[in-house]
Every structure is written in C-alpha cells, then in structure tokens.
Amino acid sequence: MENKAISEILYEIADFLGLEDFPTARFEVRAYKKAALTIETLQEPIEEVYNKGGTAALMELPGVGKSIAGLIEEYLKTGKSKKYEMMKKKYPFDMRNLTAVTGLGAKKALTLYKKLGVRNIDDLKRAIDTHKVSKLEGFGEKSEEVIKHGLEMKESSKGRMLIIDALPAAEAIVEKLRKSGLVEKVMIAGSARRMRETVGDMDILAISKKAPEVMRFFTSLPEVESILSQGPTKATVWLKMGIQCDLRALEPESFGAAVQYFTGSRDHNVQVRTIAVKLGYKLNEYGLFDRKNKNVGGVEEESIYEKLGMQWMPPEMREARGEVELALRHKIPKLVEMSDIKGDLHTHTKETDGANSIQEMAAAAVGLGYKYIATTNHTKSLVIAKGMDEKGFIEYFKRVDKLNDDLNGELTILKGAEVDILRNGKLDLDKNILKEMDCVVGATHSRLAQVDVGKETMTDRAIKAMDTGLVHVLAHPTGRIIGEREQFQIDLEKVAEVAERNNVALEINASNRMDLNDTNIMLTSKYKILYSIATDAHRTQNYMLMRYGVGTARRGWLTKDRILNAMPLDKLRKLIGKR
Ligand code: DGT
Ligand code: CA
Ligand code: CA
Secondary structure: OHHHHHHHHHHHHHHHHOOOOOHHHHHHHHHHHHHHHHHHOOOOHHHOOOOHHHHHHHHOOOOOHHHHHHHHHHHHHHOOOHHHHHHHHHHOHHHHHHHOOOOHHHHHHHHHHHHHHEEEEEEEEHHHHHHHHHOOOOOOOHHHHHHHHHHHHHHHHHOOEEEEHHHHHEEEHHHHHHHHHOEEEEEHHHHHHHHEEEEEEEEEEEOOOHHHHHHHHHHHHOEEEEEEEOOOEEEEEEEEEOOOOEEEEOHHHHHHHHHHHOOOHHHHHHHHHHHHHHHOOOOEEEEEEEOOOOOOOOOHHHHHHHHHOOOOHHHOOOOOHHHHHHHHHOOOOOEOOOHHHEEEEEEEEOOOOOOOHHHHHHHHHHHOOOOOEEEEEEEOOOOOHHHHHHHHHHHHHHHHHHHHHHHOOEEEEHHHHHHHHOOOOOOOOHHHHHHHOOOOOEEOOOOOOOOOOOOHHHHHHHHHHHHHOOOOEEOOOOOOOOEEEOOOOOOHHHHHHHHHHHEEEEEEOOOOOOOOOOOHHHHHHHOOEEEEEEEEOOOOOHHHHHHHHHHHHHHEEEEEEHHHHHHHHHHHHHHOOOO
C-alpha cells in the first residue's frame, strides 16, 4: 500500500511550495495539503483506485487535480516523482525530519540551512548546542529554547513506540499465530498488556506442542524485517514498523507463571515475589514452586495470585503503586471497561479541521453502538484549524438539529464546541451561544505555553475559564503531546479543586496526547470530579482510540461511576445541564 508514502511526499512538496513566492504558490500549497490528507485517510490502497480507473479515478478524489493525479501515476509507475526530486535539489535539507521538530517550520528550516548550513537533525543539534540559532534574525532565545525542547522530546521517546501504533500490530501477529493452527494459546504480555502509553518492545507468549515450527512461522512473517535471535522456544525479531518483538513458547504448566512474569511490571513482580518468599514459595517465569519444589502455579495467572492470598488485578494496575496491598486486602476496585462507554464527548468535523462530515461522524458512532456524541469544533481564534465564529455555529447547529431529527433517537448529537481558552482566561465565543450548548469543551492551545508563561499563569487561565460556569469539560488539561511536547507547568490539584466546585469534568484525551495521563489521574482523583474519556476524533477512524483512553483511565484506577461518558444520556444531561 503506497498511501502513506505518497501522502508524505505530497505534504513535503506542500512544505517546499510554501517557500516559493510565485503568485499561485499559496493555492498550490493548499491543494497539495488537501490531496495529502485525502490519500492519508483513504480506506483503499491508492494503487487499486488507479488500477481500476487510471488518472480519471484519481481525479475524483477530493483535492486531487490533474497535476497531482499525474504525480501519483508517475510515482506508482516509477517509485519516484520528478517534481519532488527537483524540489529536494533546490532545497537540499531534510525537510521532513527537521519540520517534525516542534518549533521548527519550513521557513525557519530554510533560514537555518541558508545561514548556518543546517541540513539534518545532527546539524541542528550542533547549531543549538553552540547557541547559534538564537542570534539569527526571527529566532531569539525563546525560539531556540523551544527547538531545543523539541529535540529533547524526540530523543527521549527514541526506541519507544506509541501503544496506539504498537498494539494493533501485535494483535495482528497474534491473530496470525492463532490461525496458524500451531498454538493452543497465544497472548500479548509486557507493557502493551499493561496499556502503557508507549512500549519498548512487544512480548508475545504461546503454548505450543510444536514450538520450533511456531518460531519458524513467526520469523518468516511478512512483517519481519530481520531476525535478531531464534531458538527452539524463543525468537526475537525486528519488525518493519520499527520495533522489536519477542515470542516465547511455553509448556502449559508454566503458562500462568510466564504470563504473570512477562506482564510485569518489574517493580510489581519484585513485590509479588517478596510475598511468595515470605510464604515459603519460589516464584519465577517457570512456575510457583512449593517447599517440595512442586509447581502449584497452573495455566492461568489467577491461580498464582490466589495461592499467594491475593486477589487477581487488571494488568493496568500492576505498576507497584499500592495495588499489591489492595490485592492482599481483596479490595481491588472494578475498573471502567470499554463496554461501559456510551459516547464520545470531543469530536471534530470538516467544518473545521476534521476530515469527515457530521453525518459520517454520526453514522460511525451508531456503528460502534454509541448513544451520543458531542460535536465540538474549534472556535475562531484557532485560525490554523479553521475555527468557527458565532454565526458559523448557529448555522451548523441548525443542520445538527435536522440530523438529530433524522436519527430519531438512535444517536443523540450534543451540540458543543472546543472553545479556545484565550490568554486572559476568557472564552473565545459569546456567552449567549455557549449557554445554549449541550457540551462545552474548554481548551488551551498556546503552543509555546511551556516556555511562554509560568505555572501560575497557566493555572489561572484554566481556573478563570472554569469559573465562567460555562465549561463542561476541560480538554487535554496539561497540553502535552507524547514525543513532541511536554506538559506545561500547571497546578493540577488546584485545577481539580476548582473543577469540583464548578462541576467541570477533566478530559482523558485518548490521542497521541494521552492527557490526563495515569499519574495525573491519580493526582486529581481524590477530588469529587468526573472524567471524560474522549478521542478528539478528527475522522471516523479516530473513534478507535477510545480503548487507549479507557486503558489510561484503568491505569489511573478509575471506576465506571467516575466517567462522564459512561453515563446514560439522561443522567449525562443532568450532570452537565445547560449552564
Ligand atoms: P517495555 O518493553 O520497556 O515497554 O516494558 P515491559 O514491561 O514490557 O518490559 P520488558 O519487555 O523488558 O519485559 C517484560 C516483562 O518481563 C517486564 O514487565 C517484567 C518482566 N521482566 C523482565 N526482566 C525482568 C527482571 O529482570 N526482573 C523481573 N522481576 N521481571 C522482569
Ligand atoms: Ca516489552
Ligand atoms: Ca521484551
């Protein structure tokens, strides 16, 4: 499937075109970006579209005109694009990776190339370390700091992959192993089972009578780039997607112990093993052995916890944060589950920066069995996201009303906005229209927040917004983006206290933000507040991110009664009723 490669080239050409100043450059930038988005989100392989109907079929795709269709055809035939090669010759620096650093756009990358000869990330690091960047016109100390920070974020996430990308890939491999008929049982362990937001490598466990054959099957999967090691019961491979994956084949009598051991975490295991030793057992990945060295562990990990006088606990809790004590007292809470989720309270449409219409977003929500969604488009001051003004919302809501009528109660679309919280804490829409909305999601979008302003200012901003009494949910409260932007300075306990007073829910944003994250949930959950687990969907496929939000909520030990979007519609309406 060439969709990803082609959309990346189109995005990059758009970046290059942004540096040109011929009269129609601006329009071309827009065209290339639009086409890139279309192909990025296309469900079927682009080569199939082309094979079926040639360039004419390509030109039927939104945003794809004659010249872009020609480029796609050329790429599909030759694996190259002359236009792209030409641009790369004219601007010989690593546009893709440089502009992936937060704080660095195409224009700044060009300046760095022209003035300092920065061609790639290594050059950039050197330029930052020697403080050459801050002295350039249009940069300054602050800008240098932001880029430096962006580089550090990239560095710190190196070698780890978002669970959003890793888990579906691990599940696909598990599915193939299951279908191979070579295994009696197979499952994912490690940090992926614990639903950590990033994973270092993937750990798969299997029971099989034909272990060497399973290993051969595994190491010759098309997903595999290279084999790092292969023995009769264990293999480690490097996947094409850029992550390591282990497979271990086990005997049935060891399976429970292996699942417990390889699920981890390491710190959790240390605590459990200490208890085992106290009770006269020996615990390792092969079993739970009594004084006579008899394995009393069993096939399921439940039996290990049971033998140790503990209640079984969900993997998401196993981080040595007090779950072992709770398990000994049989006080493990019943955590929220995917099946409890009744809707999504933070979604976008193509009226602003989303890819789908509200009709499409609604139909997809019905498909998932949701009872409601809130449609929460951006507001006017967020210009890059095509934020809407009051008039825009009034017109849009008329269409939503009509759609709600058509849906006839099968799904309820709650009318809302992701209203920007401005620098002074004021909201970016007129009070009278906010009052009429069903679900107002308040959000700070200041990109430079972490170096821009201090903790007090950010905390104050959120508090002022909540004190308007108009906000139902505080979106991505700390502003972090995994691998890109660290959370900004904010006093979350203070925020939670004010949220409690104003009956505002805090969001668990399940995208690559994962914000609040597990530790911030734990920090705030002592206050009587609710949480909204939301995907911030910009296209129908993004609804699938909900499971990672639920996983994060579980890592924060939240129960169903703490989750706003686990409530039936009438209860939800009472909780967030018109303000
Ligand atoms: P990751 O891969 O960095 O995201 O994190 P994990 O938790 O998946 O770690 P990994 O893959 O190194 O090992 C999987 C599990 O195996 C880990 O959670 C606990 C267990 N484990 C690995 N090495 C040790 C060890 O030296 N001692 C103990 N107690 N457990 C270990
Ligand atoms: Ca792992
Ligand atoms: Ca591992």
